Amino acid sequence: MSTHTTPPRPRRARRLAPAVALLSVLWGMSVEAAPPATQPTAPTQPAAAAPAVARAAAPAPTPARLGPVYLVGGELHVGDGTVVQDAVIAMDRGVFTVVGGPEARNKLPAGATLVDARGRTITPGLFAADTQLGLIEIDLESSTRDDGKATDHPVRAAHEAATALNAESSLIPVQVVDGVTSAAVAPTGGLISGQVALIDLVHGDHRGIVASPRVATAAHLGHAHAGSRAATLAKLREVLSDARSFPARRAAYDRAQSRELAAHPLDLEALQPALRQQAVFTLTADRASDILAALDLAAEFRLRLTIVGGAEAWKVADELARAKVPVILQPTQNLPASFDSMGARLDNAALLHRAGAPVVVAVLGGVHNLRNLTQEAGIAVANGLPWEAALTAVTLGPARAYGVERTHGSVAVGKVANLVVWTGDPFEFSSAPVQVYVRGAAVPGVTRQTLLRDRYRDLQQFNRKNK
């Protein structure tokens, strides 16, 4: 019974005490002085272009811990399918301020210290969709879990993942050093689990880690409620109907002149952004018939739908494409693990993409190895998904699926400066990040795992006899 369910930088990691970890900014990169810029005032895009966070009122983003960063050279894969050779990228105060080719070089300030990224592959930071990162430390230890609410009530729309996030989770650096910089953190359990938070992976920053606390409402199909598909759908319709009419009835409700409602008023309030298309509504569904039911429900209540799971999504790819509904899937889930996923197959992502449906690649059902997003994307490529589409599926694709593409998911002026400089093809095992930037700050290459590794690298020191 198996119950279930850093690397890089080692070359020098041993010699680097955490205190000097900031030196890691320059790991693997040489530094050169910028040539004098032709225009002395060169600088950056106006600060107004720096929104940093999505719509909802969010805490201020973490200020960059270092000054501006200027990267020059390298092959930039923007995240939207375009590629820029000899890229020039500036990051300041947490956002991209310059993004372009060699011609953008003159936008850098004179005498600026440049990071040489020639020969490197540059991508947006990876975006982990539908995860419980920051809510779970150890799966089987309930005292370390905050992903779900222990209640019998199926409707928990007001339950917010953002309020439970642990920015000091040891899991966060383990993902960051392999290139994951953002995550959509979803609560679990029940029929409507609650509010999904967008986070940037700034380890230790409790005030700043949440970029937006309510980007989506997470709900589920299949047997999520009362052991019955029909009951699940009926309950969702009942709750969404009551939520839709609730604003107009609010006063009556407060005067106790309302019939009993399908959920607590706070839950009905929490569904308003989804009903106004200001937030995404995610529905977990694997069986083709459930995905069609989700499409119908979204049309009925005019929801911005994203499907999570989608094992049989390829069977209804054309309908998904027509409705422009993204599917968050895990390419390696090709087993008929239940009668809901008898059609699971390795080329699900490729078939959806070919049909024109938006595809998001994710690591579902496990929170410790979101870093394997690159492997999942590579496997999708090996099974027919075009390479650039696979990169989009782990960057801009998830940002779109959660409605945060204005601030996240690609390397563009004004967006949050989440960036990875790789030794090579990000999806290959032989490649690893040279440097990861989260909100414009270079992240140290130290994790609990590198500390363990370095402690036990030489076992001689433990060979003391117990006399």
Next chain:
Amino acid sequence: MTKRRPVLLLLGLSAALACGKRGPAPPPGPPSAAAEQPAGPASEPEETGPRKQTLLRGGAVMTAAGQIYTRADVLVDGSKIAAVGVDLPVPAGATVVDLAGKTVTPGIIDTHSHIGVYAAPGLVGHSDGNESTAPNTAGVRAGDAYFPQDPQIDRARAGGITTMQVLPGSANLFGGRSVTVRLVPGARSVTDARFPGAPDGLKMACGENPKRVYGNKSGPSTRMGNVAGYRDAFQKAVEYQRTWAKYRKDLSEWTAKKDEPAEDSDDGKDGKKGKKREEPTPPARDFAMETLSGVLRGEILVHNHCYRADEMSGMLELAATYGFTIRSFHHATEAYKIADRLAAAGTSASVWADWWGFKAESFDGIRENAALLTQAGARAIIHSDSPVGIQRLNQEAAKAMHAGRRAGLTVTDDQALRWITANPAWALGIAEKTGTLEPGKLADLVVWSGDPFSVYTVAEQVFIAGELVYARGSLEPRTDFELGYKPGDISTEPGATR
């Protein structure tokens, strides 16, 4: 005599099964562990008539025995590998397969799977992997639950797996016997799939799982209780062996003297000779004890689910006390902390590339585990314990290899390949037969589309004992279970009715 009959019947039954035919009267005493369960053929059946020869020509060849050729040939003769080398001559009548641009490796071997005992879909009716009714179920056998129609078998084969050990789960201190099977299509029973001559394994489990499962039942509820349970069981096995040894001694003495009159029974009252000596009665046979006795005799290999360095150290000490060896620690997320001890004990570690943190005892897992073990001279194995992971052990090995290299450790491609071929073959006791591309070994091999350590590479052909059992796109066997569920099986287009 009547007292003996059931025992003799039982002995006879199992011996007959072991031989696959009615044999002579069974020898007294428990048969050897290997014969205790139907073992299938002890070796590959003799090949008769002209053997089919196939020359796999011009691919990269990674032998897992120290050689990596950028371009070489592999000659398959019947079920065996006849030769590996550059520009081999083409034997008359041989089929030549051009593999330019491809890579040939040994078949991939997984030391840890529950495929067949936890078949997909994950139905209540398919849950056969944990006999979690008592902490010691050493008498049960995974082979008795192995479902050859599990569709996960097909997915694993498509990932280049040719052999896997199917284990009982880790709910119990002693989960029962494992079975090593080949992923041959068309098996109608476990006997059709059993790896010829492979020894049985015994699944043992440390740590949290037995505690969790029995903490609110009979116990154990602590790691103290776990170890007390191992000690009790092995002590009983020693005494069980002693009882049988005494019986055999008594029996042989009796056999030697059975025609002589018993001294004390010769009363001579009616002038007759004294009545015959009474034949010794065999002790009761206990199948759990049989398994543990097999371990003590070295006939059954111990596969021990164990995560923490301190617990693995304790298990090595316990094994030394009772005079057996642990063949492989499984999961062993902290093996890197005692790599020196594992090397000294000759115990392998079957690890994941990167699983960690799903339970407290797995919290210290690191990606450099396998590389650190290899550096220390211990035998590292990448295992799956997962019907998803088993489909790409080559990728998991690649992850662990590159993590090691980035940490400054030396791991060659050959060493990383051994993690999923030669080393698991050793752990399963079948290294003489498979696990490397060397003349005389079984032709268990995989033709990959390219570098097996690339994420973009797929298995294109899989051979088991010289027989092509998988070819991407053309020969993709499906188990019974999936018939009727694939589009086109019944209706040719969605919504079509017949």
